[in-house]
Amino acid sequence: MEQLLHYIWKHRILPLHELRTTDGRAVEIIDPGLHNTHSGPDFFNAKLRIDGTMWVGNVEIHERSADWFMHSHDQDPAYNNVVLHVASVIDADVVTADGSRPPQMELHVPPYVMQNYRRLLAADHYPPCRETVMQLPRLTIHSWMSALGAERLADKCAAIEQRVRASGGSWEQAFFATIARSFGFGVNSEAFEQWAAQLPFMQVAHHRDDPFQVEALFIGSAGLLDTSQMNERQRAAATADPYFVRLRNEWEYLAHKFSLTAMQRQTWRFLRLRPQNFPYIRLSQLAQLYCSRNADLSRITTCITLAEVRQALQTAVSPYWQTHYTFGNASRSNAKHLSSASIDLLIINAVVPMLHAYGNHRKDEHLMARANDLLMSLPPEDNTHIRLWQECGITAENAADSQSLIQLHTRYCERKDCLRCRFGYHSMKRRKDT
Template structure:
């Protein structure tokens, strides 16, 4: 309820009758103020005319006025500048830490807003606001899509900057971690990020000229050579495989040399994965890409075109994995190259945000523009949620559009955060 009160205050969805404080003074809202999502009053620098006098200050909103004391605002000096306390139910007089009683005003959520909100929360069909979205002007849709795209890129850049800090300021190491996360392709993304964050990057670099040693480090550190964590069937097949025995021996030597402890094997997901996406395959591809040095950040920033970018990200498995998907079980020979669609996903999820973040770090607007150009040049991604939005009339012409729709789903629809969504705004205002 309190979130809805914030919503109607922010968007000024107010009753037609005159607003008054509890002591009868007329209230005119000139400006609702800046919505504060952190600690402190809910709205900063609101402009109000109360009983003919202009006030500029903060506004606090609660479902019940007694919540003022429940949240200890009467003891917090940050609330001394509250010029109006708004509540759906006025059941207590309030006072600030300096002893002043701020004026209070009763404000109710309009019934049609409440009805629309409950319908959105209860809807099973995705997206729940589809009927409203299909009627929105193209300019309204385009404006929100642009904002969503910028928001997603900002979120991805923030994650990269966190990796840079975690790696002691190394952009190369942060880029490797970003690429590694992308090699999880959704299902194992978190596992790959955890693996890359703990991988001893500097020690691995000493063995970069030996792809076998790098593969032993990558797969061994991931815990995928741990026979104790395998099923009996897996252990029997693996220990009878000469390549596994050799790889495990190399890993144990390197682990002792660098005092390394492997991740738990259980971190990785295999269930319902296509064999092409098994962690063994992805780690081998990543090892070969790392040893080739093609995907270093210093190389990526020199790529002038999308075709150049696709070329440097080409990767295949080591010879053993051409005929295997798991240890000890031979399969038909296949180089297992990264597919064209997989390379494009690496560019979308790793290269684009890295170029943008690195460009921002270096104050290089050309690098930032190149990142945006790449998104505009890449074909649209395809998944269930994107197709459902397209059924609502929102076409996705390129990866920039689909990234906007992914952000819409992940940050708003999945969280039922309709109150912060512009599509939700129109749905809630609908009186149909």
């Protein structure tokens, strides 16, 4: 209920009758203030006219006014500048740490807002706001889509900046970790990020001219050469395979040389994966890409066109994996090139945010513009949720649009966070007669 009170205050979805304090003074909301999602009062720098006098200060909102004391606001100087306390139930007078008594006002969530909110939360179809969205002006939709796209890109850039800090300021290492995460293609993304974070990047670089040693380091550090973590069938097939034995011996030598430890094999997901997506295959492709040096950040930043970026990210597996998907089990020969769709996903999830983050770091607007151009040039991603939004009249024309819709799903719809969504806002304020 308190969240809804915040919502109607912020958006001024207020009763039609005159607002008054509990002691009868008229209240006019000039500016509801800046919504504060951290500690301190709920709204900063609100402008209110109370009984004809202009007040500028903070507003605190609770479901019940007694919550003021439950949250110890009466002992916190941060609440001394509260000029109005709002609650749906006034059941106590309030006092600040400096002894003043801010005026209080009773405010209720309009019934139609409550009904709309409950309907959105209870809806079993996706998206729950589809009727509202289908009636919205194109400009309103476009504005929210643009904001969602910027928000998603900012989230990815923030993650990259965190990787830069974790790698001691190395943008090259952070880019490799970002590429590695993208090689998980959703299912194994977390495992790839964990793997990249513990990979000894500087030591691996010394062996970059030997793809076999790099593959041994990559697969070995992933825990996929540890027979103690295999089942009996896997262990028998692997230990009878000469290539596995060579890889394991090389890994054990390098692990001892650099004091390395391996991940747990159980971190990786194989179940229900197409063989093309098995971690062995993705790690071999990544090893070949790393050894080629084509996907170094220094190389990617020189690519001007989408075709050049796509060319730089092309990779395949080492000769052994052309005829295998797992150790000891031969299959029909296949170079297992990274597909064009997979390369585009790498550009969307790794190259674009890295160019933007790196460009921002270097104050290079050309790199940031290139990132945006790539996103606009790429075809849209395709999944169930994007197709359902298309049924509502929102068609993804390019990857920038599909990224916006993915952000909408993951950050708002999936979390039922309709109170922060602009589509949710229009749904919440709808009356039955409109």
